[in-house]
Amino acid sequence: MSDTQTNLVKRVVIAGGGTAGWIAAAGLSHHLGPALEITLIESDTIGTVGVGEATIPTQRTFHAHLGLREADFMKATGATFKLGIEFEGWLKPGHRYIHSFGTLGRHTWVAPFHHLWLHAKSRGFGGSLDDYCLELKAARADKFYTAPDKSVLNYAYHLDATAYARFLRAFSEQKGVRRVEGLIEHVEQSSETGFIEALKLQSGERIEGDLFIDCTGFRGLLIEQALKTGFDDWSDWLPMNAAVAAQSEATGPAIPYTRAIAHEGGWRWRIPLQHRVGNGIVFDSNYLDPDEAEKKLRDAIDGPLRTDPRLIRFRTGRRKRAWNKNCVALGLSGGFLEPLESTSIHLIQRGVADLVALFPYHGVTEDLANLFSRKMNRELEQVRDFLILHYKLTEREDSDFWRGRKAMDIPDTLAERIALFRESAYAYHNCDELFLTDSWVQVMMGQGLYPTGWHAVGHMFPDDKLKGALDGQRAQIERAVQQLPAHEDFVRQYCPVTPA
Numbered sequence: 001m002s003d004t005q006t007n008l009v010k011r012v013v014i015a016g017g018g019t020a021g022w023i024a025a026a027g028l029s030h031h032l033g034p035a036l037e038i039t040l041i042e043s044d045t046i047g048t049v050g051v052g053e054a055t056i057p058t059q060r061t062f063h064a065h066l067g068l069r070e071a072d073f074m075k076a077t078g079a080t081f082k083l084g085i086e087f088e089g090w091l092k093p094g095h096r097y098i099h100s101f102g103t104l105g106r107h108t109w110v111a112p113f114h115h116l117w118l119h120a121k122s123r124g125f126g127g128s129l130d131d132y133c134l135e136l137k138a139a140r141a142d143k144f145y146t147a148p149d150k151s152v153l154n155y156a157y158h159l160d161a162t163a164y165a166r167f168l169r170a171f172s173e174q175k176g177v178r179r180v181e182g183l184i185e186h187v188e189q190s191s192e193t194g195f196i197e198a199l200k201l202q203s204g205e206r207i208e209g210d211l212f213i214d215c216t217g218f219r220g221l222l223i224e225q226a227l228k229t230g231f232d233d234w235s236d237w238l239p240m241n242a243a244v245a246a247q248s249e250a251t252g253p254a255i256p257y258t259r260a261i262a263h264e265g266g267w268r269w270r271i272p273l274q275h276r277v278g279n280g281i282v283f284d285s286n287y288l289d290p291d292e293a294e295k296k297l298r299d300a301i302d303g304p305l306r307t308d309p310r311l312i313r314f315r316t317g318r319r320k321r322a323w324n325k326n327c328v329a330l331g332l333s334g335g336f337l338e339p340l341e342s343t344s345i346h347l348i349q350r351g352v353a354d355l356v357a358l359f360p361y362h363g364v365t366e367d368l369a370n371l372f373s374r375k376m377n378r379e380l381e382q383v384r385d386f387l388i389l390h391y392k393l394t395e396r397e398d399s400d401f402w403r404g405r406k407a408m409d410i411p412d413t414l415a416e417r418i419a420l421f422r423e424s425a426y427a428y429h430n431c432d433e434l435f436l437t438d439s440w441v442q443v444m445m446g447q448g449l450y451p452t453g454w455h456a457v458g459h460m461f462p463d464d465k466l467k468g469a470l471d472g473q474r475a476q477i478e479r480a481v482q483q484l485p486a487h488e489d490f491v492r493q494y495c496p497v498t499p500a
Helices: 018-035 058-066 070-077 113-122 134-140 161-174 221-226 290-300 344-357 366-392 400-407 412-424 437-446 456-460 463-483 487-494
Strands: 011-015 037-042 080-082 084-088 096-100 156-158 178-181 184-189 196-201 206-208 211-214 231-233 242-248 258-263 266-272 277-283 310-313 317-319 327-329
Touching: 011 018, 011 206, 018 037, 018 058, 018 161, 018 344, 058 070, 058 156, 058 344, 070 161, 070 487, 080 487, 084 134, 096 134, 096 437, 113 437, 113 456, 113 463, 134 463, 184 221, 196 221, 211 221, 221 327, 242 290, 266 290, 277 290, 317 366, 344 366, 366 400, 366 412, 366 437, 412 437
Parallel strands: 011 037, 011 211, 037 178, 084 258, 211 327
Antiparallel strands: 080 156, 084 096, 184 196, 196 206, 231 317, 242 277, 242 310, 258 266, 266 277
């Protein structure tokens, strides 16, 4: 078969550095290092996108598998803690809600907690759904605490993506990864199978390999320019095609959540690190000119700029195959979903984890490549639907952009989820999905989707007992939040950046 490679796979060549390249190098060298010879090619003359500065809790699992010490990583990257994302103006101007990393109340085996809460609300008590989530209440209060042996909070990080790549480079080189400085000039392929055989650099050096990992960003130098894999365009659903990013000085304490603030042509982010703030504005250039977008960003930033704003253009979608012949695409070369829910680094790490599990020691086969591609495609589709949800469920009427998002056709998979929640408050997640049930509930409710019906589990409890149980849960969370230290104070004690 043309997509089968019979020789043993020992030499792995990673094309491109940055976050994707060094995550791949770290994961492969740590888990499979003795069995492989890993070479990473990158050039200091090629910049990285470097705006993936917010993460989700799965990053902690990836780090645990590498044996990384959290405080060391955070000091090296100027990181702060993240308990969720606050969405401002997404439902309508002036409205805000938090999608937290926490769970909502205490679930029963019969039905998730929000069904009990909906029943309570129909009976005239129960308060706000927000009151039943520790992470959400801690975020609102700017509180945080964790300990190496145990944490009561589920959290992620805000980090300096460039520093993160440097941190993982040092880790990987200690594990035996060889870095080669240079620009890739030509991709050599077998005339018989089309498999990649070597990468030729401008210096004349030729790097041979058995398996190649494309981390060359939007260019897709191997997966697309050489292998012509093809691209599924999702811009009809996620039309953002540009961003302007800039760093600024901090003007106050770092808060433990990301801010995603909607505007008439898209949204902007604010990500607080220890030593600075990451800012960006994401937009559809059909509705907002890049110069206008830059002005909007400059006007919104409340501290002196540390860097000049830079324009990043992109297209949302994915390669038709994440693994084609003997090439695996990771990061931007494999596809791009806008940074609304901070999934970029997760998707890279998920790809590396799948590659480790499916590594083709005895030769690349079509079956392995197909399985890996299906897994990555499914993951991207699920994240895609979750992102579309934020746009579709809007009441904004202040611009053509938002009116278009509200009226757009959406994937059947998402339309079914919305209908199920609207009709019966039924929210769910499959076993391999990133976003769990409570994430769907928080965003659907935050975006104004209030169910017309819900599970009858609440009828099992007399009103006084249910009210007492709910009051007790809210009080317990309130006490727990009061006992937490301020986020800024905890960061200074736990993982302070050493002054330059």
